[in-house]
Amino acid sequence: MVKICCIGAGYVGGPTMAVIALKCPAIEVAVVDISVSRINAWNSEQLPIYEPGLEDVVKQCRGKNLFFSTDVEKHVSEADIVFVSVNTPTKTQGLGAGKAADLTYWESAARMIADVSKSDKIVVEKSTVPVKTAEAIEKILTHNSKKINFQILSNPEFLAEGTAIQDLFNPDRVLIGGRETPEGAKAIQALKDVYAHWVPVERIICTNLWSAELSKLAANAFLAQRISSVNAMSALCEATGADVTQVSHAVGKDSRIGPKFLNASVGFGGSCFQKDILNLVYICECNGLPEVANYWKQVIKVNDYQKTRFVNRVVASMFNTVSGKKIAILGFAFKKDTGDTRETPAIDVCKGLLGDKAQLSIYDPQVSEDQIKRDLSMKKFDWDHPVHLQSADPTSITQVSVVGDAYEATKGSHGICILTEWDEFRKLDYQRIYDNMQKPAFVFDGRNVVDVEKLREIGFIVYSIGKPLDSWLKDMPAVA
Ligand SMILES: NC(=O)C1=CN([C@@H]2O[C@H](COP(=O)(O)OP(=O)(O)OC[C@H]3O[C@@H](n4cnc5c(N)ncnc54)[C@H](O)[C@@H]3O)[C@@H](O)[C@H]2O)C=CC1
């Protein structure tokens, strides 16, 4: 029986391995982690991450051919294929701080693999890593090994949160990069055989190692660039009276451009887009390509501009101050259908409003009070380290209350900011909400979820990203 071990039981390791276990009953899959609480949660009724369909997959295989364990060394030493899906945060100190990927967790995983291995292994980069990482990993593994043969593969993951199970069941492609040697080709084939249990072979792309590593960074950069492009257009729409939804629709009808990923927003969030582009920028700089680095840097700059622009709209509309005013925040997760808050635009928007002394009342259907308060007190990039190594003190946040539904959040408030596109925010009884708010009552829709005309009829002053402006806002400064 082939044995797979995955180091890192996070958003990628957990769902990916659960699907491999489901689709390959003859393979034994162990997911291991240094975080005891995470592993306990994977073994409980309350999984550590919220992902539609995940619970069902885990329940079908857990205890049969899918195991979650903290006994990292045992499972690694027994495995034929070891996936590594640990954190690769942005460095906060030293060379490349603020841009380069911090490979501390990866390196320690590689050293441990080298130490405990007694048989040949295929080691798979599942984490997103800088191009050429495989070379460094190879050096660590071969330097320490006792005549054991290690083959390194790059198999980056393209799933998106909220649709992870769907994406894993039916991926656009699976990418496998390996060494162009007979041993490398054999390792690629072994991993291909795993995916071929459910992925059509024409969708399994095999490349050299560097192409696979770089394709992952490139794909995320292209996706984020689309959002920054449409967000840049949203500012111009507001200035001219064009409607960004209509512009996106018209542009996306061109089959060369396509309709997906053209929704204007308060900014993209999530654990990877910013981190991976910063990493790409750093690699370009290190390779003497400052023009290329600056090109990609602009994607992040526009994203930051979009978040600042939103906060400025809120403050400028409300008589240039939100000091002491209750502002309802609807949605805190970085997108709908996930409880994940890593790099969510809500953090920057809330911090901007708190900076102007607002009183925030926050509601998100999937994010806990503790998580929100920790996010608002954490330093930039600290979130991307294993939970037990994070140091934020949630009690230091005093101007924030976290409540159990949208009606409570908005009651008595001066304004509402919609920061995540949860479906339930489309269906709220906005008349009831309006009746219970201070007047004038404002709605700032960072996700284009509300029916602007309907809300204006009720009496709200409405700002919706990239939509023709309310007459109230027309003469207000919009620049960040
Ligand atoms: N979240 C996402 O949607 C996607 C993430 N990725 C990439 O996958 C990688 C992992 O991301 P996530 O799963 O989101 O992170 P995560 O933070 O949810 O999970 C990483 C896990 O690795 C564990 N870990 C760290 N060092 C370890 C070690 N030495 N031994 C054992 N366990 C260790 C941590 O405790 C943590 O539970 C990152 O490189 C990320 O860029 C790629 C595609 C999608």
Ligand SMILES: O=C(O)[C@H]1O[C@H](OP(=O)(O)OP(=O)(O)OC[C@H]2O[C@@H](n3ccc(=O)[nH]c3=O)[C@H](O)[C@@H]2O)[C@H](O)[C@@H](O)[C@@H]1O
């Ligand atoms: O490497 C990763 O971590 C993953 O990053 C993204 O997945 P994810 O961040 O989970 O979610 P997305 O659906 O890409 O959304 C990212 C952000 O962009 C925002 N977004 C997305 C689409 C859009 O049109 N407009 C927009 O503002 C979302 O609200 C969210 O804040 C990619 O889509 C995945 O392919 C990739 O594997």
